[in-house]
Amino acid sequence: MSQDEIDIEKLKSQIKNDKQRRIILFGIFFSCLAGFFVLYEFSPQLNKQERDIIFRLPDSPEKMQQLIKTIEKYTQNNFGYVLFAFVYIYVVLQSFAIPGPVFLSLLSGQLFGRIYGFILVCFCATAGASICFALSYSLARGLVLNWFPKAIIRFNKKIRENKDNLFFYMLFLRFTPLIPNVSVNVSAPIVGLPYKYFALGTLFGLMPGNIIHIQTGMAIADLTDLGQNRFYSIIMLLGLSVLALIPTFIKKRYAKDDDKEEESKLVEEKKTKQG
Secondary structure, eight states: OOTTSOOHHHHHHHOOSHHHHHHHHHHHHHHHHHHHHHHHHTSOOOOHHHHHHHTSOOOSHHHHHHHHHHHHHHHHHSHHHHHHHHHHHHHHHHHTTOSOHHHHHHHHHHHHOHHHHHHHHHHHHHHHHHHHHHHHHHTSHHHHHHHOHHHHHHHHHHHHHTTTOHHHHHHHHHHSSSSOHHHHHHHTTTTTOOHHHHHHHHHHHSHHHHHHHHHHHHHHHHTOSHHHHHHHHHHHHHHHHHHHHHHHHHHHHHHHHHHHHHHHHHHHHHHHHHO
């Protein structure tokens, strides 16, 4: 095993009180689930028509439009409750890597406006990813090492290859689905990615996606230009991914040039000694 490779078995052996850690983790998880029940119990009442719209699966743009309009009306009448519930649900889902934040991002622009919705989603996404980072390192290391050993080995290799460009590499990962965001969140602390690069890369790297989700949600609400929005979204993400990799390519090019210069100097020194 090379010096840069990660030893999964060694990391497992270093974990102390893993059973107690898991108990605490599941305790936190079920406490958060209880929070959902409290939100439901103390929610302002919905009429039957609103309840039917909110609790059905929006399997078409028309049903999605009805859902957004209904929640928008509900928000106008109960703004404080909806704001708190939105933040709580988003952060909890993101913290425990549960699918759903994208759906909330789609709703955010229509509920809170483009600017405030964007700021709110950026905050919730970064906060949730940071909590996931902390839970993975402090309580869930054993679970992550047991469930995703191959993913951790691959991610560690990529981190070592880009150790001089970690911020830009994090931007690239957030721009593209090369490695799922969930895998990044749970693997990052285990492979030793510094939190500052993780947090900044998450905050700025998810911004383009957040903008796209908000624009898409507002387009669905109006049922206009969905195909055009999707095309521009793909082009935007591809362009940003390329931009994020440019600093890495430049630094690697300079590093190669430096290596060639060093090799040339060594060759000249050898010739001089032999002469």
